[in-house]
Amino acid sequence: MRPFLYQRADNIAEAVQAAGNYGRDAPATMAAAQFLAGGTTILDLMKLDVMRPERLVDINRLERTGTRIERRDDTFYLGAFVTMAAAAGHAEIRRNYPVVAQSLDLAASPQIRNMATLGGNVLQRTRCNYFRNPSWGSCNKREPGSGCAALDGVNRRHAVLGVSDHCIAAYPGDFAQALVALDASVEIVGPDRQRVIPFEQLHCLPEDTPHIETVLAPGDLIVAFRLPVAAWTRRSLYLKIRDRQSYEFALASAAVALDLADGKVSEARIALGGVAAKPWRAREAEAALNGRTLDEAAARNAAETAFAAARPHGDNGYKPELGKRTLVRALLQASQLSV
Ligand SMILES: Cc1cc2nc3c(=O)[nH]c(=O)nc-3n(C[C@H](O)[C@H](O)[C@H](O)COP(=O)(O)OP(=O)(O)OC[C@H]3O[C@@H](n4cnc5c(N)ncnc54)[C@H](O)[C@@H]3O)c2cc1C
Ligand code: SF4
Secondary structure (H helix, E strand, O other), X not given: OOOOEEEEOOOHHHHHHHHHOOOOOOOHHHOOEXXXXXXXXXXXXXXXXXXXOOEEEEOOOHHHHOOOEEEEOOEEEEEOOOEHHHHHOOHHHXXXXXXXXXXXXXXXXXXXXXXXXXXXXXXXXXXXXXXXXXXXXXXXXXXXXOOEOOOOOOOOOOOOEOOEOOEOOOOOOOHHHHHHHOOOXXXXXXXXXEEEEEHHHOEOOOOOOOOOOEOOOOOOEEEEEEEEOOHHHHOEEEEEEOOOOOOOOOOEEEEEEEEEXXXXXXXXXXXXXXXXXXXEEOHHHHHHHOOOEOOHHHHHHHHHHHOOOOOOOHHHOOHHHHHHHHHHHHHHHHHHOOO
């Protein structure tokens, strides 16, 4: 076991300083100080010797004073320190943001959802086996410049959208797709500044720096997610396709939110999971639907558009078709919802 220092923060300023003052020259994923929320990602990866923080800043006490789940004027706030279970069970979320409740309900297990937080959830790391097993020498995400064992290896679960020649890992989470489909934004408090950015801009494409996964710097703390308050959010859903019915990551998923008027799509928002390097907004597919009646032909046409740039590698050649079928089903189901 590698020794590390454990520090408990009582408030946001203390947490940010404790982590931010401790080595700022690395991307957040490789920073020497990491936050400890539910611990369901970070402790796993420390035990596997994949992440090696020298300091863990426990942020569990922040849940008492931080933003919880609440509406303020025309914005709905989801506190980042709230657990997945608490958010999934919240009556207003279930009623007005079904895509959020479903993405959380379908993730992990009840035990994990009781521990894991919303902030930690969006920052979970890929499940690529070569990343999670340091006995493999080649993984650009774990050891920048070492290569990518998955390119010619076992890659059935890997991504087909947003991939590069340096990394084809899939973003594994579910909740992030719901946030993208709802046009959510994220509040970040850092050692030097606070900011609110569109959630869609939080994650980075792998390109030639797969070890840089987000725009966060060391010490940057996610404190809340902001959702719009609007009637269309009720016509939203999350469809997750996986190898088994529960306790499994997505092979393909779709988060969709539709604004329909007179039977036609006035606005569609689509995010894809399981198939892409980051939570994936399918803007071309959205544009293909706008103004159309949502029947099977329109949904299939949108799905073809969404996967036009797909780049399969070896074992994951099935993913574009699975992803298209997932999206078609999600769109048709969402169009039938009575809201
Ligand atoms: C067996 C298993 C199955 C799973 N299945 C699924 C699944 O199907 N779908 C799914 O979506 N997820 C799944 N997960 C992942 C799980 O949801 C995440 O591990 C969890 O949400 C992470 O939250 P946490 O609070 O435990 O984060 P931690 O483990 O405490 O932290 C994770 C990372 O995020 C950083 N961090 C935490 N909070 C903040 C914050 N507020 N601001 C900035 N940085 C922060 C930490 O520094 C750390 O690097 C699974 C996990 C396991 C172990
Ligand atoms: S796909 Fe990405 S995470 Fe997996 S081995 Fe290649 S570089 Fe590493």
